[in-house]
Amino acid sequence: AQKSIRLDTTVSTCPVCCPARACLLTGQYPLTHGIFLNQIRLEPDTTTFAEVLKSHGYDTAYIGKWHLDGDTHEQNFIPPERRLGFDFWRAHECSHNYYDSPYYDDSGIMKKWEGYDAFAQTDCAIEYLEGRQDEDDPFFLFVSYGPPHNPFHKVPEEYRALYNEDEIVLRDNVPAESEATARNDMWGYYAHITALDHCVGRVEEALERLGMTEDTILVFTSDHGEMNGSQGHDRKIRPWDESILVPFLLRLPDGTSRQIDTPFGIPDMMPTLLDLVGAPVPEGVEGVSFAKHMLGEADAPLEAxxxxxxxxxxxxxxxxxxxxxxxxxxxxxxxxxxxxxxxxxxxxxxxxxxxxxxxxxxxxxxxxxxxxxxxxxxxxxxxxxxxxxxxxxxxxxxxxxxxxxxxxxxx
CATH class of the missing domain: 3.30.1120.10 (Arylsulfatase, C-terminal domain)
Structure with missing residues (x-):
C-alpha cells in the first residue's frame, strides 16, 4: 500500500458479486450489460477487458472464482468460448467452501484446490508467473479469491489466532443488538483479510524475485463490501459505505504513491487500466479513464x-x-x-x-x-x-x- 496509488472512494456500482464482476470486465453499467442480479450469464455485446488485451498480444490467465456463467454451479465446466477472452484457466463458477474448493482447467475434469483455496490459488499464480519469466509477450493475470466473503470461519486457524474476538473494536454504527454477531463475524473476516494480505505479499515477492516489477502493474480491488452489523445489517447490496466502498490499490513500476479521495466506479477500472498500458478502449465501454488523474496530470473526470x-x-x-x-x-x-x-x-x-x-x-x-x-x-x-x-x-x-x-x- 505504501508503494501504491490508493483510491479511498472506490464505489461498487451494484454491490453484489455477479453485477460488480460484469462491470469490471466490460466497463459497462448494469442496465447495459444486463447483469444486475446474481446467477445470470454475462453475454456482453462489447469487447471485454481480456479480449482487448489478448488482441494486443497479451497472454491472458484467470485463477479462482468466476461467478459470471449464470446458473451453472461449481460442478459445471465453463468451456473456452464462455471465458470472455481468458486462455489459461484454473477456475470455477462459485464456491465458498474454502477447504473443499473445486476448479477446472482445459481437461473438463473437476479438480480440487489443496487446503485453503486462496493459498493454493496463490501457488498457481506464482507458477504461472514463473512460466512467463522468459517470455517476451506481455500477460494479464486475474486472480479472483473467494474470501473474505462469508462463511467467515472457514479460515486457517493460525490467522484466527491473531485476533481475540472479545477485543475486536466495532464500528460506531453497529447497534447493541448486533454487536455479538458482528464481533464474531469480524473475527473471521479479519482473519481472512490477513490471510489474503499474505497471499498478495507472496505474489509481490514473486514479481520482485522474477525481475518483473519494472514493467508490471499490480492492482488489488474487490467486487463489494460487507456490512458486518453496521446499521443493523449484514452482507451486501445495501447503500451504506460498508457495502458500496471497495479497496483499489494500484502499484505502478515507478512506485508512485498517493492517496486520492475522488469517487471511482468499477466500470472505470477497465478504461483506466487499458489507458495505463497504452491499449485502446473499445466502443461500448461506458466507464471513463482516470489514468491522468491518478498520475496527477489532470483533474478528476467525474464528480460523483x-x-x-x-x-x-x-x-x-x-x-x-x-x-x-x-x-x-x-x-x-x-x-x-x-x-x-x-x-x-x-x-x-x-x-x-x-x-x-x-x-x-x-x-x-x-x-x-x-x-x-x-x-x-x-x-x-x-x-x-x-x-x-x-x-x-x-x-x-x-x-x-x-x-x-x-x-x-x-x-
Missing amino acids: SLFGCYVPFANYSYEHGGREYRGVRTSRYTYVRDLEGPWLLYDNEADPYQLENLCGRPEVESVQTHLEGLLSDLLKEQNDAFENGQELLDRWGYEMVNPHAFRRKQV
Whole structure:
C-alpha cells in the first residue's frame, strides 16, 4: 500500500458479486450489460477487458472464482468460448467452501484446490508467473479469491489466532443488538483479510524475485463490501459505505504513491487500466479513464460515482426490508433515492459512520438539489428510468430460481 496509488472512494456500482464482476470486465453499467442480479450469464455485446488485451498480444490467465456463467454451479465446466477472452484457466463458477474448493482447467475434469483455496490459488499464480519469466509477450493475470466473503470461519486457524474476538473494536454504527454477531463475524473476516494480505505479499515477492516489477502493474480491488452489523445489517447490496466502498490499490513500476479521495466506479477500472498500458478502449465501454488523474496530470473526470440496487434479492429481498434504490457517492456526500423519492443524505466528512440522515433538511437544501442533479444526469446517461424490480425482470426476460438466484426465462 505504501508503494501504491490508493483510491479511498472506490464505489461498487451494484454491490453484489455477479453485477460488480460484469462491470469490471466490460466497463459497462448494469442496465447495459444486463447483469444486475446474481446467477445470470454475462453475454456482453462489447469487447471485454481480456479480449482487448489478448488482441494486443497479451497472454491472458484467470485463477479462482468466476461467478459470471449464470446458473451453472461449481460442478459445471465453463468451456473456452464462455471465458470472455481468458486462455489459461484454473477456475470455477462459485464456491465458498474454502477447504473443499473445486476448479477446472482445459481437461473438463473437476479438480480440487489443496487446503485453503486462496493459498493454493496463490501457488498457481506464482507458477504461472514463473512460466512467463522468459517470455517476451506481455500477460494479464486475474486472480479472483473467494474470501473474505462469508462463511467467515472457514479460515486457517493460525490467522484466527491473531485476533481475540472479545477485543475486536466495532464500528460506531453497529447497534447493541448486533454487536455479538458482528464481533464474531469480524473475527473471521479479519482473519481472512490477513490471510489474503499474505497471499498478495507472496505474489509481490514473486514479481520482485522474477525481475518483473519494472514493467508490471499490480492492482488489488474487490467486487463489494460487507456490512458486518453496521446499521443493523449484514452482507451486501445495501447503500451504506460498508457495502458500496471497495479497496483499489494500484502499484505502478515507478512506485508512485498517493492517496486520492475522488469517487471511482468499477466500470472505470477497465478504461483506466487499458489507458495505463497504452491499449485502446473499445466502443461500448461506458466507464471513463482516470489514468491522468491518478498520475496527477489532470483533474478528476467525474464528480460523483453512480451505484444502485436494481432488484432486491437474497438477504436484501423485499421480505428483509430491501428496496430498489439509485445513489451517488462524491468525495464528501452520499445521496440515495428510492422509488418513493429522496431517501438518504449523509455528509461523510462530518459523519463518517453515516449516523445522521440529512435528507430533506432545510440547511442542506442546496446540497441535496445539487446531488439530485448529479444523480438525475447519470441516470439519464444510462437510460435508467428507475423501474421497479419486477418491471426490470420482465423487460429483460428474467425469472427467479430461488431467493438468491435468477435465470433467463425458458422459451
